[in-house]
Amino acid sequence: MLRDETEGHLRSLAAEAGGAMNLPSASRSTAIMIIVAVGMLAPAVAQEVFRHTITGEDLKxxxxxxxxxxxxxxxxxxxxxxxxxxxxxxxxxxxxxxxxxxxxxxxxxxxxxxxxxxxxxxxxxxxxxxxxxxxxxxxxxxxxxxxxxxxxxxxxxxxxxxxxxxxxxxxxxxxxxxxxxxxxxxxxxxxxxxxxxxxxxxxxxxxxxxxxxxxxxxxx
Missing domain, CATH: 1.10.760.10 (Cytochrome c-like domain)
Structure with missing residues (x-):
């Protein structure tokens, strides 16, 4: 629960920092650190689709x-x-x-x-x-x-x-x-x-x- 709340808070901050590249350097650094923190909290997500060698079905x-x-x-x-x-x-x-x-x-x-x-x-x-x-x-x-x-x-x-x-x-x-x-x-x-x-x-x-x-x- 605490992890979910923390991740939600960080995501909100990251969203607010959407224009990070236009911010002064100090603020931009903070925004980047927030984005990195969100990435570290995120669980593993399979972007590749892995398929059974014989049947071709999704291995999930x-x-x-x-x-x-x-x-x-x-x-x-x-x-x-x-x-x-x-x-x-x-x-x-x-x-x-x-x-x-x-x-x-x-x-x-x-x-x-x-x-x-x-x-x-x-x-x-x-x-x-x-x-x-x-x-x-x-x-x-x-x-x-x-x-x-x-x-x-x-x-x-x-x-x-x-x-x-x-x-x-x-x-x-x-x-x-x-x-x-x-x-x-x-x-x-x-x-x-x-x-x-x-x-x-x-x-x-x-x-x-x-x-x-x-x-x-x-x-x-």
């Missing part, structure tokens, strides 16, 4: 997702743009790996190499739209064919972390990694798993430029 993400993890800055950005802010952000990779190993590796392998489910770490995608963050999210959240059921049981923020980890495992040509920005492509290094059984971190990544394998400690 905000209605069907877990209540926790909806209001992170990353989720708000993703719901508005369809772009995952966690891609190649090291801080979120460990959480993504942890969830991937518990929820995804049984079918897709520890490194996304594929088992009873398709591989996720190369340039081939069963559903081509999975090359985009929006498409991959739709397949994870809504499910697909075969044994791939929906993962609406995972908080949205956690799904973004899993997606970041899947992208981190990529071994294909960098020019085909549509989810990477031009800047990210210049520094991205393809993942190269150790051929030994997973035993707690014996992985390497191949340098994108030289192809030289470099050690990387990653738990599994």
């Amino acid at each position: 993400v905000l209605e069907t997702s877990q209540p926790t993890g909806r209001d992170s800055e990353a989720v708000r950005t993703f719901l508005n743009t369809g772009v995952n802010p966690y891609t190649e952000v090291k801080l979120h990779l460990s959480k993504g790996e942890e969830t991937f190993l518990s929820a995804c590796s049984g079918c897709h392998g520890h490194f996304g190499e594929g088992k009873i489910g398709p591989g996720l770490n190369d340039a081939y995608w069963t559903y081509p739209k999975n090359k985009t963050d929006k498409g991959l999210f739709e397949t994870i959240f809504g499910g697909a064919q075969g044994m791939m059921g929906p993962h609406q049981d995972l908080p949205l923020d956690e799904i973004l972390a899993v997606m970041a980890w899947v992208r981190h495992l990529y071994t294909g040509p960098i020019e085909e990694a549509e989810w990477l920005t031009a800047e990210q492509k210049t520094v991205f290094k393809q993942f190269a798993q150790d051929k030994q059984p997973c035993a707690g971190g014996a992985h390497q990544r191949a340098d994108a430029g030289s192809g030289e394998a470099k050690s990387e400690n990653t738990s599994c």
